[in-house]
Every structure is written in C-alpha cells, then in structure tokens.
Amino acid sequence: MGAAILIASGQTALAAPTTLVCHNDSRPSDPDMTVDLNEAKGAAAINYPAYYMPNGNLSPVFVPASSAGPFAAKFDARTITFDQKKAVGTTRYTHTRIDRLTGVLFQYNSDGAPWDQAKPQYRVMYHFTCHVGKAKF
Numbered sequence: 001m002g003a004a005i006l007i008a009s010g011q012t013a014l015a016a017p018t019t020l021v022c023h024n025d026s027r028p029s030d031p032d033m034t035v036d037l038n039e040a041k042g043a044a045a046i047n048y049p050a051y052y053m054p055n056g057n058l059s060p061v062f063v064p065a066s067s068a069g070p071f072a073a074k075f076d077a078r079t080i081t082f083d084q085k086k087a088v089g090t091t092r093y094t095h096t097r098i099d100r101l102t103g104v105l106f107q108y109n110s111d112g113a114p115w116d117q118a119k120p121q122y123r124v125m126y127h128f129t130c131h132v133g134k135a136k137f
Contacts, residue, residue, distance in 0.1 A: 045069030
C-alpha cells in the first residue's frame with residue numbers, strides 16, 4: 001500500500017502518505033471515495049465525492065462533496081483502524097478497518113451506541129475494495 005520510507009536506523013519504516021481509492025461493493029452505484037492515510041502522523045481522513053442520492057419516485061437529491069477527519073488512526077503490519085463519532089440527531093459511531101494486504105476496507109456504522117453495543121436494527125456494515133490512487137495525467 002504505497003512506498004515505504006526508512007527512518008533513522010533503529011526505528012520502524014513507515015509508509016509514505018498514501019491515498020486509497022475505495023469502491024463500495026455493498027452499494028455498487030455509489031461513487032468511489034478516497035481515504036488519505038498518514039502513518040507518520042497516525043492519521044486518516046475520508047473524502048466523499050458529490051453525488052445524486054435516489055429519492056424514490058421523486059427527483060434525486062444532490063449531496064455535495066465532503067471530507068471527514070483527520071482522525072487518530074492505528075497502523076500495524078496488517079491493519080489500519082480509526083473511529084468517528086458524530087451527533088446527527090442521534091450519535092453516529094463509525095469504526096473503519098483496512099486490511100493492508102488485501103485492500104479491503106470494512107466500515108461499521110451504528111446509531112446510539114458503538115457497534116458491539118448497538119441493537120441490530122441500528123447497525124450497517126459496508127465492504128469496500130481499495131487500491132492505491134495514482135495520478136491519471
């Protein structure tokens with residue numbers, strides 16, 4: 001997942017700042033989002049593109065682009081994890097886990113309580129497939 005840079009001898013090699021492009025396999029019609037990772041700073045941020053959300057028989061609703069973060073992130077050899085908590089009428093909890101070897105991102109969303117404490121009807125999980133973003137031109 002991106003190039004590694006070596007730090008002074010005796011310290012661990014950290015991945016260079018990396019942007020992942022992630023496709024929501026759970027909702028394939030959603031546009032791809034990006035995830036900015038900075039292992040040296042222990043940080044992650046999510047960038048959502050603008051899109052039109054279906055609205056039943058009515059005209060689709062425009063949702064503007066937005067970003068969330070940076071969040072404190074934990075990086076180990078296999079995974080990257082970070083959490084979000086925001087008030088949107090009720091408290092929304094989001095736990096994100098990225099597998100560094102497969103590029104799979106799981107996003108666990110729950111309302112009113114963290115995932116493991118929330119009632120099943122207040123939980124939804126999304127599965128994303130990610131790859132390292134590279135400039136097209």
